[in-house]
Amino acid sequence: MTIVFANHRITAFVTIIILSTVVLGISAYFAHIFLPNHVADITTFSLVVPSLNILVLVWSQPRIEAFWIFMLAVLWLSMGAWYDDLQGHTDCSSLTDSLRTVTNNGTVSSRAYCYETKVVEAFSWMNFALLAAYLVVLITLTGRSQVLGRPYAWQEPIIELPWFGEYPGYPGPYQYSDGYMPNGGYGQPMYVYPGMNMMGGGGGQMPYVVRQEPGQQIVIQPGMNGGMPIVQQMPA
Known part of the structure; x- marks a missing residue:
């Protein structure tokens, strides 16, 4: 086999981490201006999810990674739905400069705050879609490895998973582990x-x-x- 799956996995994880970092930065700004007196629940939640996402994306076994990917996908789905409920169908561009949102130390522009929440919402949906797609691919490839003679594929190093059309085993130019x-x-x-x-x-x-x-x-x-x-x- 080759390292096609490993390369695709790294690309997907780098993309997810970049999106998570942007969300974490905006959420940290929200925490600075709102906590602990305003919108504490959603602000705290939006800090926890991207932080957890960045910490758990490491090399592991397929069974462990599938569990965490599922949990992260559910969390990102929840956060996207929460921010969608917060702003609803508000058109941020229609908000005037005179509208202000109350913070701990005064007010901020409601239009700027609206745009920032829309970014968090959009990136949350994107992360959910990427994680859900990756979970489907992970389950499919692990199942193929079992069919191809690796009954313990769920417990083996995830780097040994083959891409579609390949066979399982540790990447190498000659004989593979299977x-x-x-x-x-x-x-x-x-x-x-x-x-x-x-x-x-x-x-x-x-x-x-x-x-x-x-x-x-x-x-x-x-x-x-x-x-x-x-x-x-x-x-x-």
């Missing part, structure tokens, strides 16, 4: 039983190789009690 070898010959992939000698056999042949025939699909099933996997060819 024994899959790309370009086994004539454009067909080959599958090697894990733990077996790749260089054995006479005439330079590799005796423990299953070559995928045209119109067939390879089915890999885990062996009993940790034994060798069962590799079968079936009509596609």
Whole structure:
């Protein structure tokens, strides 16, 4: 396999962290001018969610990451809905300069405050959409890894998840951790039983190789009690 999934994951997380940082900055400003006397609930909530988001996005196992991604998606969804309820369908541009919002130390422009809340709302929806999409991809890829002979894919390092059209295993140019070898010959992939000698056999042949025939699909099933996997060819 390649590191396509790892690269896409990093790109998605960097985007989410950037959006979260913007929300955290605006929320910190709200906390400075409002807490503890005004709109304390939503201001505190908008500080907690992006902070938690930045802290938990680290390398982990798929099962742990799926749990946290789900929790973060729910939190961002809640925050987007809360800010939408706060401003409703208010047209910020229609607010005049004479309208002011009360703060701890006086007032601020209601129009400026409206625009800032709209930014928080929009970025909350964007983070929710990104996290929800990533969660679907994560569950799909982990399920594929289990089908391809990795029954403990949910517990393995997340970097070993393959992208669509790839096979699971730690990224590398030669043999991968599941024994899959790309370009086994004539454009067909080959599958090697894990733990077996790749260089054995006479005439330079590799005796423990299953070559995928045209119109067939390879089915890999885990062996009993940790034994060798069962590799079968079936009509596609």
